[in-house]
Amino acid sequence: IFLEADDQTLIKRYSETRRKHPVAVSGSVARAVARERELLVEVRSLASYRVDSSNFTIHQFKEYIRKIVTADASQGRLNISLLSFGFRNGLPPEADIVMDVRFLPNPYFIEALREQSGFDSGVKDYVLGHPVSRSFVERFHALLKMLIPEYLREGKSYLTVAIGCTGGQHRSVAIVNYLKDSLQEDGYEISVSHRDIKRI
Known part of the structure; x- marks a missing residue:
């Protein structure tokens, strides 16, 4: 299962949690997100399921993952x-x-x-x-x-x-x-x- 979200959602999440992006060295979170996408292209292509979590509430996300796992x-x-x-x-x-x-x-x-x-x-x-x-x-x-x-x-x-x-x-x-x-x-x-x- 490969989890992803659109750029705007990811930037908002990092802003709200005040956590540093794992690949951020210098510059904006937006650049770090773009770099992360580049690094994960191959991993994403290998996934059986790709889940965009941008519009999920936490409860919807939990239920969706549960259904994938139990399918x-x-x-x-x-x-x-x-x-x-x-x-x-x-x-x-x-x-x-x-x-x-x-x-x-x-x-x-x-x-x-x-x-x-x-x-x-x-x-x-x-x-x-x-x-x-x-x-x-x-x-x-x-x-x-x-x-x-x-x-x-x-x-x-x-x-x-x-x-x-x-x-x-x-x-x-x-x-x-x-x-x-x-x-x-x-x-x-x-x-x-x-x-x-x-x-x-």
């Missing part, structure tokens, strides 16, 4: 994670598949629903009640059912499917929860996380 491809199991997120907060680097659902009707513009989330019945009914939404979830569910066995045949042990809307509060949350229920009915074990719902 067991030899038993023919694919660890499937569904993740909701908001595009305004950036793409989730751990995602294998990213689906943009910003084309669906947005509950944010309904005043009574604005402060709710995809867990609330009003938001769920609004999002999933539109014909385009029903058509989308049925087709995307069918696509995932087709892809999962193919990923297993390729020896993949961990699959993260990320569903994104604008803020990560309404549409993506409702769609992820719907897909979770559908895939569990198909017999798959599904883990779910909602990355940005607490940022709203």
Whole structure:
């Protein structure tokens, strides 16, 4: 497992902890980070998993590493994670598949629903009640059912499917929860996380 983060995040972490970068001799932390990347290019290429921790909370990071460590491809199991997120907060680097659902009707513009989330019945009914939404979830569910066995045949042990809307509060949350229920009915074990719902 190779752990990494973007430059801005690494610089911020060194600033907050007030620790000296291990390859820093003189100059800025930014130069030390760049030098470190150069030194670790070969090591990075040998890793089975490369994990960008830039956007993880400590609890999300712990859970993600736990899933990697416990994944067991030899038993023919694919660890499937569904993740909701908001595009305004950036793409989730751990995602294998990213689906943009910003084309669906947005509950944010309904005043009574604005402060709710995809867990609330009003938001769920609004999002999933539109014909385009029903058509989308049925087709995307069918696509995932087709892809999962193919990923297993390729020896993949961990699959993260990320569903994104604008803020990560309404549409993506409702769609992820719907897909979770559908895939569990198909017999798959599904883990779910909602990355940005607490940022709203």
